[in-house]
Amino acid sequence: xxxxxxxxxxxxxxxxxxxxxxxxxxxxxxxxxxxxxxxxxxxxxxxxxxxxxxxxxxxxxxxxxxxxxxxxxxxxxxxxxxxxxxxxxxxxxxxxxxxxxxxxxxxxxxxxxxxxxxxxxxxxxxxxxxxxxxxxxxxxxxxxxxxxxxxxxxxxxxxxxxxxxxxxxxxxxxxxxxxxxxxxxxxxxxxxxxxxxxxxxxxxxxxxxxxxxxxxxxxxxxxxxxxxxxxxxxxxxxxxxxxxxxxxxxxxxxxxxxxxxxxxxxxxxxxxxxxxxxxxxxxxxxxxxxxxxxxxxxxxxxxxxxxxxxxxxxxxxxxxxxxxxxxxxxxxxxxxxxxxxxxxxxxxxxxxxxxxxxxxxxxxxxxxxxxxxxxxxxxxxxxx
Numbered sequence: 001x002x003x004x005x006x007x008x009x010x011x012x013x014x015x016x017x018x019x020x021x022x023x024x025x026x027x028x029x030x031x032x033x034x035x036x037x038x039x040x041x042x043x044x045x046x047x048x049x050x051x052x053x054x055x056x057x058x059x060x061x062x063x064x065x066x067x068x069x070x071x072x073x074x075x076x077x078x079x080x081x082x083x084x085x086x087x088x089x090x091x092x093x094x095x096x097x098x099x100x101x102x103x104x105x106x107x108x109x110x111x112x113x114x115x116x117x118x119x120x121x122x123x124x125x126x127x128x129x130x131x132x133x134x135x136x137x138x139x140x141x142x143x144x145x146x147x148x149x150x151x152x153x154x155x156x157x158x159x160x161x162x163x164x165x166x167x168x169x170x171x172x173x174x175x176x177x178x179x180x181x182x183x184x185x186x187x188x189x190x191x192x193x194x195x196x197x198x199x200x201x202x203x204x205x206x207x208x209x210x211x212x213x214x215x216x217x218x219x220x221x222x223x224x225x226x227x228x229x230x231x232x233x234x235x236x237x238x239x240x241x242x243x244x245x246x247x248x249x250x251x252x253x254x255x256x257x258x259x260x261x262x263x264x265x266x267x268x269x270x271x272x273x274x275x276x277x278x279x280x281x282x283x284x285x286x287x288x289x290x291x292x293x294x295x296x297x298x299x300x301x302x303x304x305x306x307x308x309x310x311x312x313x314x315x316x317x318x319x320x321x322x323x324x325x326x327x328x329x330x331x332x333x334x335x336x337x338x339x340x341x342x343x344x345x346x347x348x349x350x351x352x353x354x355x356x357x358x359x360x361x362x363x364x365x366x367x368x369x370x371x372x373x374x375x376x377x378x379x380x381x382x383x384x
Contacts, residue, residue: 002036002349002352002353004037004038004039005038005039005085005086005349005352006038006039006041006080006083006084006085006086007033007038007039007040007041007084007085007086007087007088008040008041008042008043008077008080008081008084008086008087008088009026009030009040009041009042009043009062009087009088009090009114010043010044010087010088010089010090010093010099010103011026011042011043011044011088011090011093011114012044012090012091012092012093012116013044013047014026014027014030014042014044014060014062014064015044015060015064015066021116021193021272021273022090022091022092022116023243024170024243024273024277025116025170025171025273026042026090027060027061027243028170028171028172028173028341028344029171029341029344029345029348030042030061030062031061031062031173031341032173032340032341032342032344032345033062033345033348034061034062035342035345036342036345036346036349038345039062039063040061040062040063041062041063041065041077041080041084042062042063042064042065043065043066043067043073043077044064044065044066044067045066045067045068045093045094045095046066046067046068047094065077070095070098070099070102073099073102074102074106078106081103081106081107082106082107082108083108083109084107084109085109085110085352086109086110086111086112086352087103087107087109087110087111087112088111088112088113088114088145089103089111089112089113089114089141090113090114090115090116091113091114091115091116091117091118091121091132091133092116092117092132093132094132095132096131096132096133097131097132097133097134097137100113100132100133100134100137100140100141101137104137104140104141109356110142110143110352110355110356110359111140111141111142111143112141112142112143112144112145112351112352112355113133113137113138113141113143113144113145114145114168115133115144115145115146115147115148116147116170117147118146118147118148118152118267118270119148119152119261119263119264119266119267119270120261120263120264121133122152122155122263122267123263125160135160138156138160138161138162139160139161139162139163141162141163142163142164142355142356142358142359143163143164143166143351143352143354143355144156144162144163144164144165144166145166145167145168145348145351146165146166146167146168147167147168147169147170147270148167148264148267148268148269148270149167149169149269149270149292149295150267150268150269150291150292150295151267151268151269152165152267152268152269153165153166153167163355163358163362164351164354164355164358166347166351166354167269167347168344168347168348168351169271169339169344170271170272170273170276170344171273171276171339171340171341171343171344172273172276172277172279172280172335172339172340172341173280173340173341174280174335174336174340176243176244176246176247177246177247177250177276177277177280177281178247178280178281178282178332179251179281179282179332180247180248180251180281181251182248182251182252183252184251184252184253184254185217185219185252185253186217186218186219186236186252186253186254187213187216187217187218187253187254187255187316187317188206188209188210188216188218188219188253188254188255188256188257188286188312188316189218189219189220189221189249189250189252189253189255189256189257190202190206190219190220190221190222190256190257190259191220191221191222191241191246191249191256191274192221192222192259192274193222193223193224194222194223194224194225194226195261197261197262197263198259198260198261199229201259201260201288202220202257202259204308204309205257205259205286205288205306205309205312206218206220206235206257206312207231207232207235208309208312209309209312209313209316210232210234210235211232212309212310212313213313213316213317214234216234216316216317217234217236218232218234218235218236219235219236219237219238219249219252219253220235220236220237220238221237221238221239221240221241221249222238222239222240222241223239223240225237246277247277247281250277250278250281250283251281251283253283254283254284254316254324255283255284255285255286255304255315255316255324256274256278256283256284256285256286257285257286257287257312258272258274258275258278258285258286258287258288259287259288260272260287260288260290264290265288265289265290265291267291268290268291268292268293269291269292269295270290270292271293271296275287275296275297276335276339278331279297279302279303279328279331279332279334279335279339280332280335280336281328281332282325282328282329282331282332283328284303284304284324284327284328284331285297285303285304285331286303286304286305286306286311286312286315286316287303287304287305287306288305288306289305289306289307293305296334296339297331297334298330298334301327301330302327302330302331302334303327303331304327
């Protein structure tokens with residue numbers, strides 16, 4: 001375990017998980033860091049949507065402070081950012097470019113960017129319409145933490161000059177996600193906020209099976225679905241589930257469906273938090289296919305990869321119960337060994353040490369420059 005660190009996180013929202021998949025990831029990571037002795041301050045922009053849809057405040061780890069403007073951020077929190085060992089700026093932070101510039105100018109420790117949306121970010125950078133990150137900022141982040149691994153990490157370092165790109169995937173907390181003796185109500189369920197690029201997968205891998213197997217019972221939980229969606233009659237709808245109800249939701253399903261956004265399918269190596277949470281509950285997962293999935297779960301043994309709705313119907317209707325249970329338990333074992341919040345906190349400690357050592361190596365001492373007669377020599381550092 002590393003020495004205790006003072007960490008400041010400037011993220012999208014810790015208070016609300018309503019339409020915000022970042023919240024559960026931040027909460028799990030911050031709690032795990034706290035258990036390892038680190039002190040974490042989370043700074044959140046006060047946005048009406050999240051202010052009006054807050055989860056229970058007693059579920060929040062670390063210390064939360066809300067700011068109303070960039071001026072207030074500077075006035076109230078510049079000292080904490082300057083003194084922190086590690087400052088993390090997250091993706092989708094309001095005025096994220098300005099916040100990143102401010103953090104890089106104020107912080108004296110390691111400054112990292114935590115991209116919980118890496119493929120989406122890269123697609124937006126390519127279109128020059130990313131409002132929370134600009135290419136000129138990336139070399140100034142000593143550490144680029146990415147929800148996506150694989151070749152994307154090399155792209156960040158090679159094309160965008162990130163000094164150090166490392167994967168910091170989402171995770172599951174086994175104290176909150178695990179098997180529980182619920183009455184199984186659904187043959188297949190899905191949880192996710194509506195998105196245009198996931199909807200065709202939902203139609204193909206849940207709606208089609210629901211129509212093909214009228215005796216089956218299905219469920220979809222998540223906000224922002226358009227009024228025009230035509231729900232099969234045997235699909236139950238839940239508008240929103242707070243995180244404290246996720247465990248029961250997964251345990252009420254015989255199988256659960258994982259769907260991946262198009263940018264993340266293209267990039268690969270982009271597991272969602274729902275994947276690990278469902279697996280921790282030992283609920284067998286049926287997923288769409290994407291490159292790198294086998295790095296997280298073994299297809300056919302720990303997860304099922306669906307190419308069509310008929311695959312789904314065959315599994316949920318005909319699979320022997322013993323095999324269904326084996327797949328769920330194997331996935332849970334994998335999560336407990338590799339994909340908990342504690343694993344992510346340990347990874348962050350390693351990455352911080354790596355970035356701090358790299359910053360020290362790249363500094364050019366001012367005294368040494370003067371001793372050599374090099375006029376104007378000054379320290380050079382990433383992320384400072």
